[in-house]
Amino acid sequence: MTSPLRSVWEAPAAQPPPPRRVWRDWVLVGVIPVIALLEGLARPDLPWRVLWVVVLIAVVPTLLWRRTHPLPMLAIAFATTAIVTVLTGADSQFATTAYFLILIYAVVRWGSGRAMLLGSAIVLASFLLSLLLGPLLLSDVIGSVAVLAMTTTLGVAFRGRAAARARELDRVKLQEREQLARDLHDTVAHHVSAIAIQAQAGTAVAATDPDAAVEVLRVIEREASRTLAEMRSIVRVLRREDGHELAPSPTIADLRQLVQPESGGPVVDLQLTGDIEAVPPTIAATVYRLAQEGVTNARRHARNTTRIEVLVHADAAGIRLDVRDDGDPAASAAPGYGITGMIERATLLGGTCQAAPAPDGGWVVTAVLPRSGWST
Known part of the structure; x- marks a missing residue:
């Protein structure tokens, strides 16, 4: 395996992780079957139209898991249609099949490098199967390649933009942590210095003025309590990984x-x-x-x-x-x-x-x- 291909193969999945599903997924799952059914009713000339309507509706739920499991969902959809194509000897003529582009986009946008390469192989195999079953017009081939290229480009672009945002967020978090570390140093240095000065003063007056020494001890106690409170506040933020809690802002x-x-x-x-x-x-x-x-x-x-x-x-x-x-x-x-x-x-x-x-x-x-x- 060549170095560029190996680097793609070993690329991790997109970061940050995708949401499991959003309201748009349910809209797609509800609308696409209706469109497939209407297309089957409106185009009685399509071969095996009833079977293809059933198949297209059956694989629609793969859209619900396309982000978290992009490669398996793509494989299920394309394998199902490939089996039906081989059994019937005719490729799907339904325009509704275009929703498979969403699965291709999901593999590029959310999948790992391994998923992208395997997904590309699955799509290529499906395309070759269509060529074997019957001749395709050159215009159809060019159009299909152009649509696939556009879908892939969109996936790469959105993936890159999300990665850039994640890197910027990590940079901001690192900068905030550095600032918190400086805050921790400043806070501890300030209060410990005050405690040391008070302790020296208490030592000087302890023998001659016990009341003053007691007052010094009270001041030391207040300073120590304030130091602990500020240290806990800053350390609590440093230990958090989601960045939702902000540092104290004097x-x-x-x-x-x-x-x-x-x-x-x-x-x-x-x-x-x-x-x-x-x-x-x-x-x-x-x-x-x-x-x-x-x-x-x-x-x-x-x-x-x-x-x-x-x-x-x-x-x-x-x-x-x-x-x-x-x-x-x-x-x-x-x-x-x-x-x-x-x-x-x-x-x-x-x-x-x-x-x-x-x-x-x-x-x-x-x-x-x-x-x-x-x-x-």
Whole structure:
């Protein structure tokens, strides 16, 4: 078997799997027998017309399973008509036989490569049988070949389009999973950093102020509970395969959660300016995650930080995020997973993200998401 033929032979069935049957199938099963019966009554000159009407009606139910079992249904229909043709010595002259094209289309559209090749052999054998039983006009041969070619082309075209849609859906799912993985990193990093800071503060005051230590423990408990809830929500989505459940979508308004005071931690100052309400949900979620990562990095890595500023401004050009801290001057370091994820998020939306030490001390994160990328 040659390589091209082998590749077709080993091709899997069409994806996604076909529906078992739809309302159109029942319409066909109900209408085609009526058409065959009317044609038999209207054309008394057809040979063996009663037998052919019975045969055509008998094989109509194959249409109900043509998607899930395309090759067996095609084989049943063509084998039945071939047997009747051999026994009577006359091919079917009924125009209703044209519904067999639906079975041919189904094999090409839904069947595996093996089913397509075997189905082609069955159709070819039926065509040769017609040639053996009597001469055919050249115009009939050309017309039959043209109709078969058109039916096959339609099946290949719709099969290819469905496959392209499936690949695009898989790409979107993969991209969503990558985003969820970044969300998981951002969520865990933010809350665990807060828990670590609170634990340090609790250790410092435990001996001198037990009441303050108890309050710190309550804050740690709240942070841990919130972390578990968000992690479960994201992991639940990651485990799903149908993609129907969406990931949590924080908004810019949720940035106020970042400014909640933490014992022993720097003060977070949030400023929202411009037309914030007009920002699309996808962009808002990205801005939130970028700001969350920026605040987390400042709390975790900045030295002697007392204040963190989060500035968000939306205008006709897009939206801009700045996260600054007043910590000691820091040397530039290789970007970790958090900063890399921030850059990837901004790039996916046609924007930019930079994180670097500020000239006057501290660390600054600047992200710009232009409106031109909001539709991507």
